[in-house]
Amino acid sequence: MTEYKAKKRPKQARSRASFDAILDATARLLARRGYEDLTTNRIAEQAGVGIGTLYDFFPNKEAVVAELTGRLMAGVVENMEQAFAEASRMEDPWAGVRHMVTVAVGSLVEERAVFRVLLRQVPFVPQLPVMVSSREAMAALSQRVRIAAGGALDLPMPEEDAWLISEMLYNALLEIAFLDIGPERRQMLTRELARLTYRMAVGRDPEA
Amino acid sequence: MTEYKAKKRPKQARSRASFDAILDATARLLARRGYEDLTTNRIAEQAGVGIGTLYDFFPNKEAVVAELTGRLMAGVVENMEQAFAEASRMEDPWAGVRHMVTVAVGSLVEERAVFRVLLRQVPFVPQLPVMVSSREAMAALSQRVRIAAGGALDLPMPEEDAWLISEMLYNALLEIAFLDIGPERRQMLTRELARLTYRMAVGRDPEA
DNA sequence: ATATAATCCAAGTAATTACTCGGAAAACTC
DNA sequence: GAGTTTTCCGAGTAATTACTTGGATTATAT
Structure with missing residues (x-):
């Protein structure tokens, strides 16, 4: 538009x-x-x-906010891409998921006060190209995690489920990052989120 | 405040x-x-x-929006409480989860255009008492689901996990309700959400 | 050194907006 | 039906705000 x-x-x-x-x-x-x-x-x-x-x-006020969003999200996306590359080399999908979730939360926490406003209160931000493509990338990613973890316990609608998982993961990442808590507690929640994500994607708990 | x-x-x-x-x-x-x-x-x-x-x-503009939010959410809460009572009588936790998720999405869909704005774009709405207590109720609820489904595959941090699950469920409910899609597709997504929720809470797929 | 382009700036403008005020009409009480 | 309360109303106000304009200042190119 x-x-x-x-x-x-x-x-x-x-x-x-x-x-x-x-x-x-x-x-x-x-x-x-x-x-x-x-x-x-x-x-x-x-x-x-x-x-x-x-x-x-x-040209106008929105452009300033859009430019800021672009800059901040570019940092997050960069971190995520690197984390994905690292996770891909990991062999163990459980370790990969943990790593990605940790990096994602970490990228958001640094600027959590700004992200909280941008991502939850600015009407046009969700429709910004950078946000749309980020979310699409996340959906594609949760597909790959599922595949990497083995298709034994498969889901009936792979694409829809991948989308749902990525949406849930995305929102949970934000919630955890936005909480005003200490690093230990945040780390614990992050780890539990990784576990729940794995449960959703694979259907069982990771082996120890 | x-x-x-x-x-x-x-x-x-x-x-x-x-x-x-x-x-x-x-x-x-x-x-x-x-x-x-x-x-x-x-x-x-x-x-x-x-x-x-x-x-x-x-007294002011916010009060109008707050009152509207209260009314709309009261309807949702009422539906959810009734659904919870019904689900409790169901014995089968999987059927209970499905029922609750279905009712929740259904309650939101009717007024989804309003809810989308209220719940995602109005800064003070998340802090409204009705919203705070709704979310607390959801967390308590996902605790009970987990317990009802048997504690064999237990999670290490019950309260934190219940909170995470409820947050993810809450956000996914909104996403599904807000999508501009037909009822069949929405029903399918709703069902898959129920499955993923069950996976998170219980750690395995529901029997059959 | 001169010309050209880039950058800076803040007073001003036109439009918008939340909210007030004071009184008129309608409904209720007795 | 007199008095009291509730309800209705919209012109007006004070404040705010996004954005323009046109000229001054600084850097760059040749």
């Missing part, structure tokens, strides 16, 4: 700093005050640039 | 009609245009009442 492309990409170091400052300020404001209180004037003020500067680089 | 209680409850039939018209209009507007475009003036116009009337019964 609407295009969220930046109006002009910054060309010089000076403007690149402004550009980044705007995105950083946006992240801070989202984390602290939520999406409802986010205004372009406040972003500019927080970023230490004039409001005109903001509109030199972004 | 903020109180969302109605300023004055309507006492006469005439005002009760206005009150209901306001809530109906709110639901329609949310379904059609989302939370961002929801304005009190538009609600009053849609409802066919003056803006002053709206503020006779509600």
Whole structure:
């Protein structure tokens, strides 16, 4: 639908700093005050640039949020792809699942206050290309896990089940990452999530 | 935090009609245009009442949305409690799970356009008392399912796992209810969700 | 050094919005 | 039917907000 492309990409170091400052300020404001209180004037003020500067680089407010989402999600996706490559080399699917889940939660936790707002409260974020493709990738992934773990206890509707599993996993990842708890407790929940995911995908508990 | 209680409850039939018209209009507007475009003036116009009337019964905009959420969720909760009572009488936990999941999806589907906005885009809705207690009830419920299905293949952290399962189930219910698909396909997904839930809770597939 | 392009900026604007106010009409009480 | 309460209403207000504009300043190219 609407295009969220930046109006002009910054060309010089000076403007690149402004550009980044705007995105950083946006992240801070989202984390602290939520999406409802986010205004372009406040972003500019927080970023230490004039409001005109903001509109030199972004066509509108949504574009700023979309660009921020893209940047943050790119980091998560990168981590996940690497984790998937590592998991593929692991032979043991149970270890692979554990690793992927751990990395996913870890990638989100670092910026959990921002992600909580972006992924749960901004109306257009779920429809952003980066989000759509991320979720599709997750569904494809949970297919492969199931296959890798052996097809003995197979599910009747492989694609639908893979989609369901990935949706459930995705949401649980967010919930765990968003909780305001200590690292030990988060690690425990992460491990239990891995176990439940394995149960869903394979139909039994992993061997010890 | 903020109180969302109605300023004055309507006492006469005439005002009760206005009150209901306001809530109906709110639901329609949310379904059609989302939370961002929801304005009190538009609600009053849609409802066919003056803006002053709206503020006779509600202290502010959030209170209207909170009241609507309460009403809609009360319906869902009622259905779920009844379904739980029925499921308890069923002996077979697998049939019980299937029944609960089916009823849950069914309760949401009827008003899925409104629920999609309320439950996924309105910042304060998840913190509403009705939502908090609903989710707690779901967690307690998935505990009981696990116990009812026999503790042979037990999970190491019962409470944490019950919480995780209920969160995943809750989110999957929403996803399935929100999809724009036909009833056959929705029924199929619902059934598969029941199976995956059973797998998570019990650790194996239901017999036959 | 000059021309051109990039960057910065903030006062101003037009539109929107939540909510108030004060009084009129209708319903209930006795 | 007088008095009281409930209900209705919409013009008006004060605040907010996304975005424009046009000119000043700085960097780059030649």
